[in-house]
Amino acid sequence: MEESFPFKYSLLEYLFTLLGLVCFLVDIALDIWTVVSFYQDGAYVYMTVMIVLLLGSSVLLQVFSWLWYSDSLETNLETKVEEFANRHILIKPLHFLQLGVYLRYAGVIEISTTRFLQKTNSFTEGVAVYLNHDLQMLRLFEAFSESAPQLIIMICRILQSGELELNTGLKILSSAAAIAFTVAMYHRNMRSFLQEKRKMSWLSTGVYFLWNLLLIIPRVTALALFCSVLPCYIIAHFLSLWMLLVLGVWSQKTDHMESPGWEWLYRATIGLIWYFSWFNVSTGNIKLKTIVYYSVMGLDTMMLLGFWCWKVFEYTGCWSSLNPYVVIPTLLGFHVAGILLKIIYYRWFHPNCDEQKIAKPVEQPNIRQGAAFYNMATDSLESDTVDATLAQPVTAVLKRGRNMAANFF
Known part of the structure; x- marks a missing residue:
């Protein structure tokens, strides 16, 4: 596929791409270390739950990755590494071996390094985006x-073992920051779909990261506190609320996947995200949906904090350093501060844009390659130059990107 605009890549963005790969590898090493630590401490229940989470998450990622690759295997893959894997029929085995994300x-x-080092347009921005x-x-x-x-x-393990110290608190904060950073980097990637507002300042990204962090901390902490005193009920709480959230996603009439069956997997995954944080999946009255959520x-x-406060006085150990009358107002204060900062972000930093101004992919025949390529009709002037008789249905990869950009902006 080709795109009608060049791939512009800064040093900072290139470094963040490399940092993302490093963090991904470090995260795997830390996961293995955590499982081994639970085994050495005799915490077999925690170890089992960790293994189930790791395997379940990995399988989920590989399924989505394979489905999205399947949508584009009939067209030419742009990178040499993907072409090599496809030519030798390795894409499916790599995903079966849980290695699809590495591909x-x-x-x-490959795209980032080629563009950054050679300073050429060997790859167009559409491919990279x-x-x-x-x-x-x-x-x-x-x-x-x-x-x-x-x-x-x-957090639950630390609370139950009574090892609540400064270093463990910093570990918790850094883990929450890593989640908020992932959310901020995803939404920063959305800026590439806007032709007239490509520059999203790092200040706006910082504000976006901060309000997500302030909202994620109280939510995750409340779940951990509830789980620490009523561990048998956390699964029931998750399943009941998650099913309600999945129905909420279904009511948004999402159309992200090519198959209706796989669309339900996408909705179930969004329901999981909503269990922790807001993620917009449709256009419409976003303010009303956000308020309801x-x-x-x-x-x-x-409610979770109330149940914890009710049961906490039955426990000893590290609970003596956790006063519910301090913890609960602090967490609620973080939540309110996050909401206020989110309002500030959308009032002054969010690059609001009419959906019609988001780059629209249009498929046209390419005589030189003997295959299809895609042009971006970015405004009304360019749209008028596109021959409507040549337009074809857009591929799934283009539809996914544009739909998510329309939801975000």
């Missing part, structure tokens, strides 16, 4: 299917 990272790194968008979305799925539940387990989740968080 995507290799493709993004869509490859990076799918990779960032997989990282987002991983953050809420693996990292957020792991953080709850870590935060009202429901705010009440749920207060």
